[in-house]
Amino acid sequence: xxxxxxxxxxxxxxxxxxxxxxxxxxxxxxxxxxxxxxxxxxxxxxxxxxxxxxxxxxxxxxxxxxxxxxxxxxxxxxxxxxxxxxxxxxxxxxxxxxxxxxxxxxxxxxxxxxxxxxxxxxxxxxxxxxxxxxxxxxxxxxxxxxxxxxxxxxxxxxxxxxxxxxxxxxxxxxxxxxxxxxxxxxxxxxxxxxxxxxxxxxxxxxxxxxxxxxxxxxxxxxxxxxxxxxxxxxxxxxxxxxxxxxxxxxxxxxxxxxxxxxxxxxxxxxxxxxxxxxxxxxxxxxxxxx
Amino acid sequence: xxxxxxxxxxxxxxxxxxxxxxxxxxxxxxxxxxxxxxxxxxxxxxxxxxxxxxxxxxxxxxxxxxxxxxxxxxxxxxxxxxxxxxxxxxxxxxxxxxxxxxxxxxxxxxxxxxxxxxxxxxxxxxxxxxxxxxxxxxxxxxxxxxxxxxxxxxxxxxxxxxxxxxxxxxxxxxxxxxxxxxxxxxxxxxxxxxxxxxxxxxxxxxxxxxxxxxxxxxxxxxxxxxxxxxxxxxxxxxxxxxxxxxxxxxxxxxxxxxxxxxxxxxxxxxxxxxxxxxxxxxxxxxxxxxxxxxxxxxxxxxxxxxxxxxxxxxxxxxxxxxx
Numbered sequence: 001x002x003x004x005x006x007x008x009x010x011x012x013x014x015x016x017x018x019x020x021x022x023x024x025x026x027x028x029x030x031x032x033x034x035x036x037x038x039x040x041x042x043x044x045x046x047x048x049x050x051x052x053x054x055x056x057x058x059x060x061x062x063x064x065x066x067x068x069x070x071x072x073x074x075x076x077x078x079x080x081x082x083x084x085x086x087x088x089x090x091x092x093x094x095x096x097x098x099x100x101x102x103x104x105x106x107x108x109x110x111x112x113x114x115x116x117x118x119x120x121x122x123x124x125x126x127x128x129x130x131x132x133x134x135x136x137x138x139x140x141x142x143x144x145x146x147x148x149x150x151x152x153x154x155x156x157x158x159x160x161x162x163x164x165x166x167x168x169x170x171x172x173x174x175x176x177x178x179x180x181x182x183x184x185x186x187x188x189x190x191x192x193x194x195x196x197x198x199x200x201x202x203x204x205x206x207x208x209x210x211x212x213x214x215x216x217x218x219x220x221x222x223x224x225x226x227x228x229x230x231x232x233x234x235x236x237x238x239x240x241x242x243x244x245x246x247x248x249x250x251x252x253x254x255x256x257x258x259x260x261x262x263x264x265x266x267x268x269x270x271x272x273x274x275x276x277x278x279x280x281x282x283x284x285x286x287x288x289x290x
Numbered sequence: 291x292x293x294x295x296x297x298x299x300x301x302x303x304x305x306x307x308x309x310x311x312x313x314x315x316x317x318x319x320x321x322x323x324x325x326x327x328x329x330x331x332x333x334x335x336x337x338x339x340x341x342x343x344x345x346x347x348x349x350x351x352x353x354x355x356x357x358x359x360x361x362x363x364x365x366x367x368x369x370x371x372x373x374x375x376x377x378x379x380x381x382x383x384x385x386x387x388x389x390x391x392x393x394x395x396x397x398x399x400x401x402x403x404x405x406x407x408x409x410x411x412x413x414x415x416x417x418x419x420x421x422x423x424x425x426x427x428x429x430x431x432x433x434x435x436x437x438x439x440x441x442x443x444x445x446x447x448x449x450x451x452x453x454x455x456x457x458x459x460x461x462x463x464x465x466x467x468x469x470x471x472x473x474x475x476x477x478x479x480x481x482x483x484x485x486x487x488x489x490x491x492x493x494x495x496x497x498x499x500x501x502x503x504x505x506x507x508x509x510x511x512x513x514x515x516x517x518x519x520x521x522x523x524x525x526x527x528x529x530x531x532x533x534x535x536x537x538x539x540x541x542x543x544x545x546x547x548x549x550x551x552x553x554x555x556x557x558x559x560x561x562x563x564x565x566x567x568x569x570x571x572x573x574x575x576x577x578x579x580x581x582x583x584x585x586x587x588x589x590x591x592x593x594x595x596x597x598x599x600x601x602x603x604x605x606x607x608x609x610x611x612x613x
Contacts, residue, residue, distance in 0.1 A: 006512075006513065009513065009514075010413075013408060013411055013412060014412065014414075014417070016408060017408065017409060017412060017417070020405070020421060020425065021420065021421050021424050023481065024424045024425050024427065024481065024485065025424050025427075027436075027439045027440065027443060027481075028427070028439070030439070030442065030443060030449065031439055034442075088331075088335070091328055091331070091332060092329065092332040094325065094328070095322070095325035095328055095329045096329075098322060098325065100318055101318070101322050101325060101326070102315065102318050102319050103326075107329065110333070110336065111336055111340075113340065113341075113344075114336075114340045116592065117344055117588065117592070118340070118343065118344065118588070119340075119342075119344050119346050119347055120343070120347065120567075120581065120584040120587075120588060121564075121567055121568065121571060121580070121584055122346075122567070122571045122572075122577050122580050122581040122584060123342075123343040123344075123346030123349065123581060124343045124346075125571070125572065126346060126349075126356075126577065127342055127343055127346065129356075142339070143339050144339075145335070145339075146332060146335055146336065146339075175324060176322075176324045176325050176328075177328075201430055205430070205431070205432035206432075207432060207434055208545075208546070208549075212572055223432055223434050226432075226434050226435060226438070227434045230434060230435070230438030230441075231434060231438060231441075231550050254442065254447065257442070258442070261438060261439065264435065265431055265435060268430055268431065272423075272427065272430060273423055276423055276426060279426070279430075280426075280489055
């Protein structure tokens with residue numbers, strides 16, 4: 001009795017989860033289908049598989065210069081942002097990892113304030129203008145460089161390293177700086193990699209700061225190029241490519257949009273399944289109260 | 291540097307119980323001199339990028355003009371707040387914000403919990419991991435792309451209209467229809483967020499002592515009974531903490547999503563405080579007013595969170611609260 005009931009429940013459970021799986025993946029799948037279809041998926045709607053696979057719209061998208069400018073800028077931003085952020089976080093976290101560091105409690109509290117209160121949009125915007133960072137890459141990588149959350153997680157990692165390592169290095173005459181760069185940082189690669197991933201994804205996907213702090217075409221980030229194409233349907237350089245595409249009809253703007261979407265999320269889709277567990281690990285670490 | 295050193299020499303200056311005497315304190319300063327110097331840039335950074343903007347909130351009480359600067363602009367007291375409370379546009383965005391975020395909470399808060407409860411019952415590890423991985427995916431994609439995808443799905447040529455068409459329903463411009471727009475916002479935001487929000491519940495479910503379940507099985511409790519009498523009660527503290535946290539965001543209706551998905555036809559139902567602040571502040575350059583509206587939002591959020599935290603403490607005790 002219990003067994004059959006349990007079996008029915010199991011079937012039900014797997015059915016629900018399959019539906020969940022389909023619902024989460026279907027939106028992405030539609031873009032794959034539309035971008036690859038050589039028939040008319042882009043015009044007529046409901047298709048689970050492309051009728052005839054063609055890479056024409058991908059070939060054309062390669063001619064779309066703004067996309068590659070965006071790609072380049074975003075890669076630069078992400079690398080610079082991750083580098084600065086990790087360095088600053090580690091430099092902040094290491095002293096705080098010493099429980100008997102004078103003022104430790106006060107500095108930590110001082111940094112925690114930002115969890116509760118912040119300046120909001122306008123004061124931050126004006127600050128960037130006053131500092132002369134407007135329309136430079138610094139406006140995108142400096143604010144938010146040190147996140148208290150990341151500092152605390154790295155601090156906890158440093159604390160978990162055995163003290164004996166440091167003590168023996170000290171006996172050998174090494175100072176704190178040497179210990180930090182030669183011993184602590186190399187041993188902390190797991191947490192550094194994890195945080196670099198978080199920060200990196202954040203920079204890759206960030207768009208609002210780029211929207212308000214930059215305005216030159218050659219400084220445009222990938223997300224803003226996408227925004228111009230996907231959201232605003234802005235016919236600039238995009239329309240040139242689109243005309244080329246339509247010469248080979250029946251391709252449409254929708255197909256090119258789907259192609260651009262695919263090109264921009266492809267790097268993420270490729271690395272994501274392998275890196276996903278690091279993100280989740282981080283959340284678990286952060287979830288520990290106190 | 292020297293000032294803090296002097297302060298630290300005075301015993302009990304920070305109200306903390308002293309563990310060591312002044313001498314050991316001085317010793318700690320000497321020992322950690324290098325590390326304290328290392329902290330200086332970080333502290334300066336926090337002052338400039340976190341505290342200066344907080345201080346900058348004062349422009350909510352100024353007739354701020356960029357030419358006169360922060361210190362030269364005249365004070366206007368509460369004029370901006372009065373202006374907001376007299377402006378019907380402000381009430382509209384306030385209403386939209388509260389409605390959208392209450393809908394999101396009512397429908398969106400339980401789903402990650404239910405999802406975690408159900409998925410943790412799945413025995414096939416591979417299938418479980420696949421569903422989990424897929425459910426987190428949207429979290430790593432920006433709302434520009436998600437917005438684009440969802441708009442395409444709900445567009446005239448999209449699959450939603452195609453499926454409705456099979457049942458003889460005329461195609462609708464969902465994204466430009468005020469009666470559907472909010473539902474679409476809420477639905478898509480839940481779709482994009484439920485997987486990621488479920489992580490914390492998964493962690494809590496995994497952390498439950500398996501002996502409890504074993505003992506209940508011996509007593510003849512089925513799966514559903516165990517879920518109701520063991521898993522859910524043990525999840526309550528986490529649920530409570532997440533609820534308290536979400537209260538602070540009650541006036542965050544999801545700027546990234548709405549800013550990328552709305553259009554002039556649906557402004558009446560989709561314009562929220564954050565988009566209003568953006569428009570007033572950065573488009574119309576009414577800095578003082580926009581800051582005042584933004585400040586109003588943060589203060590309400592803070593009050594709600596503190597209230598919820600207090601209530602949670604009274605009902606459930608310390609395990610149920612943020613701090």
